[in-house]
Amino acid sequence: MTDLCKAYRSLPFKIFLKHRWLLALLMILLLSLGCFHQYTGYVSFFFRAIRYTNELVENPKPVAIHHNHQGRNESVVCIIETSLGDACEGLGFASLVLETIDDITTCLARGFVPTVIWTECDYCGPPGNGQNYWTWYFEGRNEDIVQQAKTRVCMAPKRHPYGMPSVYLTRTGAMGELVDFRFADLENKVTEYYQPITAETRALANHVISGYLQPAARIKNAVDTFYQSFMADSINIGVHVRLKAGHAREMTLNHQTPPELQDFVQVVHRLINDITAKYADREIRIYLASDLDQVIKEFKSKFGNNRVLHIAASRGKSLNDDVIRKDSPNLLGDQVFTDILLMSKCDYFVHDESNVASVTYYYNPNLKSYYVSGDASDFRRLNAQPRFDSEELFRQAVAKETRNIILPDWRDDTLWAGLKARGGMLFRLLFTERQYLNTLRCFYKNMKWSKCRREFLRSKFASDSDIKKLMDL
Template sequence: MKREELLFWKGKARNGFLIIQNHDLHAGYGALLLYALNGIRKAESINAIPIIDFNEKSCPYFYDAKWGTNIWEYFFEKVSSHTLQEINDWIKEGILSGQEVHFISSAEAAQTHQYDPERLATFWAWETPINKVSWMKEKRALGRRYVQEYIRPKEHILKKVESIIATQFKASFIIGLHIRGSDFAYAKPTPIQAYFEEVDRLVDERNDKDYQIYVATDQSQYLDEFEKRYSGKVIYLNAVRSDNHIAPFRFEEISGYQKGEEVLLDILLLSKCQQILKGAAATGELALWFCNHNNITDFALQSEFNKKKYSELESTYSQLNVGNKSKTSRKTQILRERIIRRFIESKIGKVIYYRSTLARKILKH
């Protein structure tokens, strides 16, 4: 293949390639999607061809050898047709120069993720927008544009979505909701009672019993509560969930592929619901980027970003006492979380956590 052909993409000659990798070991599935999309945005800005390389080293929680080496390609079609291995081969052969291959540093990725005003984002960070409604609408429109142009779920994923809809989505009105629990900590969590009140309002407003509620949650207690309150009306994915403060994506005993697929299925199934309720967490907002309506109840607008150091954050499970723990047990849990976070935040802790699978098992939080 000629050099000019290699650097031609989407009807335009390009200046090189941008390799998009993950630098955040604490990233859940939603965060990985955001890192990928912001990487694509960076590629656009420098007129480069994006190549997403989410590998075992950078994304250990979602890696599954049975599905290959690139985690992005477990779930999505390639954004461009080339691979990192091909790029390296072309450099060795002298077809490309190393200066034509660009990378995003860890510092740049972190800066973009929380500070860049032009970034794709599901929630604000250190700089609170003056008008939250306008900010969310703007980011949602941007997210929808990028998803429509660049994101193509694999055919086997789409077939699963179709099958679930055909067998479980039976009512004329489906309320979809995402309620985050477990380790969610970067923003003020929305209590389950707020969801109950909004579901009740929507049902009363329609005055029609032909409805179902699709519940997407990482917290088993939340699903139990919805089933108790809306018996016979709740539908959900048979997914791995947590009954404590540890997010399911950190469960080492579960297939990395399974953990990723379950989140993506929740996102896509939520996007098919006629009304969507969501909080500040990424999964609910990402679902809106895959849908074409604005029938939304956005609890994120009542939330706030927690402007604290990582070591001072407290999980939703703990903040809302989801497990109904005694005062003493809750204090002990909060202390344990804080000690682990402080260690991981330290220089030596970061190195150990990044390099050791055993350390990540011991330091679940």
């Protein structure tokens, strides 16, 4: 008690009591400054995002042009950096491949020399080292001339279905890019619909795949070994089953009814009966790719352990399991790509709506489609022969891209349109779309490896007239 009284009468304590309100006010002020500093950090990020990300706001497919005065190669190099966009946040391997095919086709149609760079994405490798993960999966093309070329054109990654039309669009009233195309034909069924896949779509995509998406030797050797060991002497049915909740929601948003597991089983049963009636002495194998262990188990119980083939892969255990077990990004990509290539080597293909199914379908132009949700008209369309060969289809793509480039320049928009776009972006950042913020972070994270880094960060994009000049239009 004596010590307490001494402490109470001490000089520091008296000063504290005398000025306690002033000290309390100072503490509140310091806390306010800390909060203000943190808040201004967020505000600063938002306004930098608005300043530096026109390609995520105004432009369907802008490009940046980088002039290298030390370059000696006169070719215009078209650099495709699809991983700059939302590839860090849930974009699947097959979706990334389809976006890349679309961009390669656009570059070729413009007369540019395409090369692809994947930096960080969900299916790439360890972040932050600047490695081109495209060459982990595919043979590299035109990489050497990137540094040697006088002019580089860098495709921006973000896409808007209502913007500049894809070279693959053929129907008036349809929308979307290759990644959006559907196996179903929804024209006359819904007000707005994505382009249905046609024989011409398949032929042109396969033309690009043949030149620019050949598997890397590591992947090709693994696929060939599996095929020779288990599939070479059989009639093979490739089956892709995707049933998880997220995929069902996606189909519902596109006004389609998600199939059930038994729908796939029934189609395979009928197909086996038809094959057996025609080739009684041939062994039939089923190569199954699925996102669920439950599907593997069901197929083996229906068709036999020896008949059903699959690779070891990360899957959910059941329909109620909404989480895929995580492996390294490279391994996940390897598994998806291996499934695609092995299914493309089959004689028949049972599938529903899926970008994995689309890439498989494009890899083999002779693979016969059994689209589970389709009707007779879908079957005829998907298994028809193209009306034109690939060279003529590419010539049409060149003509289409030449017409598309003659559009109103995005920089001709009114001041009000620009303010409105930026205001909408700020609102989404602050109040609605967390996914949008994640996309921006992915963009900034990967931007350091971009060959047009300065141009993108300054929002210094090419106008239509700039592109037309490079195309000699």
